[in-house]
Amino acid sequence: MNPASHPRPTELTVHGASRVLEVAFDDGARFRIPFELLRVYSPSAEVQGHGPGQAVLQTGKRDVTIVALEPVGHYAMQPTFSDGHDSGLYTWEYLYFLGSRQDELWAEYERRLAEAGLDRDAPMPAKGAGGCGRH
Template identity: 85%
Template sequence: MTSAPHPHPTELTVHGASRVLEIAFDDGARFRIPFELMRVYSPSAEVQGHGPGQAVLQTGKRHVEIVALEPVGHYAVQPTFSDGHDSGIYTWEYLYFLGSRQAELWVDYERRLAEAGVDRDAPMPDPAAAGCGRH
């Protein structure tokens, strides 16, 4: 994070048609974060894993939507995505990170897809077949 050690949002708008979360912060920063980026980088244990190297590469999320967005105290929001994923709690700091580092995060995501030999739009493997949790 750059200039805001503890950024606080002043505006938060879900744009369903363009599938972006627009968020403005008290330091003047304003970001338009694609739902796909939010879903691919969900802070949930389902996506990030429970330790280093355990992250689960997300695919097939290009058209994901946010169907609900609930506040979590005064420090975060918890979206429900159209694919059923609802366990990520996005703190203001994490949303600031996603917004301010979008370009780098997209490059990293594309690199991880290439290394795994999978397409961005490939469906996720069946979690039951993989023996792990949902989404």
């Protein structure tokens, strides 16, 4: 699909108190994406891994906030989260995906947590040898 045909954001609003990013798109869609969802589904290599099956399950992100939000060209944004994570580039297409599939993504996250015997508030394990990221 031609990237020009993807919906583009017309408005980005960081709601600090409710910890949601509100994004309006030029096709009329408007999403309120919780910071926690943005953080646990960060598109960064340190969260997604460098290949299939290498994703790192994120925990303890319920209270994470966005402390800075930088534009990246005309195609993405790069948030800095309160836990220091700042390496995810969120394209407009990825934000639309996160916003439009929130229910499915939350269910998938909860399933992965249950399979790992964890809950959302479990602290992240200490970094082991061979890790590729800072957070």
